[in-house]
Amino acid sequence: MSTRRLIPGSAELRAEFPILAREVHKRPLIYLDNAATSQKPAPVIAKLVECYERWNANVHRGVHKLSEEATEHYEGARAKIARHIGASDPAEIVFTRGATEAINLVAQTFGRTRLAAGDEVLITALEHHSNIVPWQMICRERGAVLKVVPITDAGDLVAGAFESLLTPRTRLAAFTWVSNALGTVNPVVEMTALARARGITTLVDACQAVPHFALNVRSLDADFLVFSGHKVYGPNGSGVLHGKRALLESLPPWQGGGDMIASVTFEESTWNHVPHKFEAGTPDYPATVALATALDWLSALGWDAVAAHEHTLLAAAEEALGAIQGVRLIGTPAHRSGVLSFTLDGVHPHDLGTVLDRMGVAIRAGHHCAQPVMDRLGVPATARASFSVFNTLEDVAALAAAVRETKRLFGA
Amino acid sequence: MNDLDDLYQEMILGHARQPRNFGALAPCDRSAKGHNPLCGDRVTVYLRMDGERVREIQFDGAGCAICTASASLMTDGVKGLARPAIERVFQDVHELATGKSDGSKDLGKLAVFSGVSAFPMRVKCATLPWHTLLAALDSTSAPVTTE
Structure with a gap:
């Protein structure tokens, strides 16, 4: 990793992303689908390779040198990730395949033991399907x-x-920090405080927050917080559940298997301590180690610089798209982060996405795994541009130009 | 941009803007709903039958240009046909849209969907109305999905 501080949007920072060197349909790639998954900087990719080339072994199992080293890197990543999110105790960090698995883990352990008939789970209309369906189930x-x-x-x-829907029967409030479909930033600190004052457990989906601003689980004071590694410049298949230690210890295990046990006989098994109680089977330890690298890489840019750059891009995109007749911005929340949803009159978002792709501009077109948001706002789908630290004002201009070209092609 | 022009030919854009046979058919003998969860396309196909032949066919819903044009041209093309003939036309359209056609068949206006073959992610948009039509013929009550 460069020892000089990289500047968001700079050529030097962009050079850290190997994929930005490729072309799409013979045009330079303009990647504006960061909310779906982020691209990976070279140090993250290098760390994955390093894990396999130097320390590949099963963690927590071998007495041999490689297993010892792999375990050191895996547990080192846990400590590092704990520090990044302000957790005082690495045992509060449970590694998962992503936020979806983390939410399912909570639903299947907390939900199964703490919910009785007539109890209530409170979510919001902004949730991603992954924070709806596990609770429905x-x-x-x-x-x-x-x-x-x-x-x-x-x-x-x-x-x-939110406050008026917290009742004596509410056992859990689960809500997103930032809406993946609209970019709405929710007042999560106030929300966790309102729930806590009533003794209600909280879960915060931080997937779209972690890439954009520093977070501190102690000041947030949620009982559970989840995020996916792949949306924060880390590898696919990495994810984090943060839970307060006493709460995690009070829950039953979820999946059974290796590593989550203390002892096994055919009559009975006993459980390992947290967090290992929740990590059955061989983990994707290289992905986890590289996730810690991704968080190192991102935070080294300086959170103020990240926020300022992404704010500039969002404001420019709002202005450039808003200036095109027929473009409607979907969602105009008081506080926005990361994403801009829009439609173009007379052109379905899916067609818009196809034309933009042919011009090298990658956006998301669809319901963004948030069908209830689409239904509420009365649109079947939207086009969504989502920004990261490597995007530039030129990317925003290319997006607007491609939208104008679509308009021309469709005579809209 | 040539393949874009092939995809969004004037006939497709025209049918997308002003689809034929659009609107619910009430009462109808058979109907089915189709849904493409990837992009949110939704289409409902309504049938009035003459024995096993399609006498009248209409559709409604909200979809992209490819889906809407496909439904529009499909409803124009299958009147008077029974299921075996409809399946043959669908197979020909499917081969065309997936680039497997040898070009020997005369599909009439439906030949306009050859441009879809350069856009694998869009094949489902073109085929959703056909799957929905087949489901309507079967009168299945469960929604059809492309996933």
Whole structure:
């Protein structure tokens, strides 16, 4: 990794991303689908390779040197990731395949033991399917009720609705920090405080927050926090569940298998300590080690610089797209981060996505795994541009030019 | 941009803007809903039958240009046909859209979907109305999905 501080949007920083050197349909790649998955900087890719070339072994198992080293790197990554999110205890970090698996883990352990018939789980209308469906499944199984905080036309949570939906039967409130479809930044600190004051457990989906600003689980004070590594410049298949230690210890294990046990006989097994109790089977340890590298790489840019750059890009995109007749921005939340959803009159987002792709501009077109958000705002789908530290104002200009070209092609 | 022009030929854009046979058919003998979860395309096909032949066919829903044009041209093309003939036309359209056609068959206006073959991610948009039509013929009540 460069010892000089890289500047977001600079040629030097862009050079860290090997994929940006490739062309798409004979045009330079303009990647504006970062909210779906981020591209990976060279140090992250190098770390994956290094794990396989130098320390490949099963963690926590061998007495041999390689296993010892692999375990050191794996547990070192846990400590590093704990520091990055402000957790005081690495044992509070459970590694998962991603946020989806982390939420399912909580649903299947907390949900299965703490939800009774008539109890309530509160989510919001901004959630990704991964923070809806696991709760639907466990609520159905337990006879519990899923309640939803509504949103305004602008894409903000209706003021006061979260608090008024917290009832004596609410056992868990699960909500996203940043909406993946609209970019809405929720007042999560206030929300966790409101829940905590009523003794209600909280889960925060931080997938779209972690790539964009520093977070601290102690000041947030959620009981659970989840994020995916692949959305924060890390590898696919890496993810994090942060849970308060006493809470994690009070939960039953989820999946059974190797590593999660203390002892096994055919009559009975006993469980390993947290976090290993929740990590059955051989983990993707290289992905986890490289996730720690990704967080090192990102935070070394300086969070103020990251925020300032991404704010500049979002503001420029809002202005450039807003200036095109027929473009409608979907969602105008009070606080926005990372993504801009829009439609073009007379052109379905899927067609828009295809034309943009042919011009080298990669965006997401569809419902963004948030069908209820689309239904609420009365659109079948949107086009979504999402930004990262390597994007530039030239990328924004190329996006706007491609949208104008689509308009011309469709006579819209 | 040539393959874009092949995909979005004037006939496709025209049918997407002003689809033929659009709107619910009530009452109808058979109907089915189709959904492409990838992009949110939704289409419902309504049939009035004359024995085993399609006498009247309409569709509604919200979809991309390829899906809407495909439904429009499909509804124009299958009136009077029974299921075996419809399956043959669909197979020909499918081969065309996936680049497997040898070009020997005369598909009439449906030949316009040859441009889809350069866009593998869009094949499902063109085939959703056909799958939905087949489901309507079977009168399945479960929604059809492309996934």
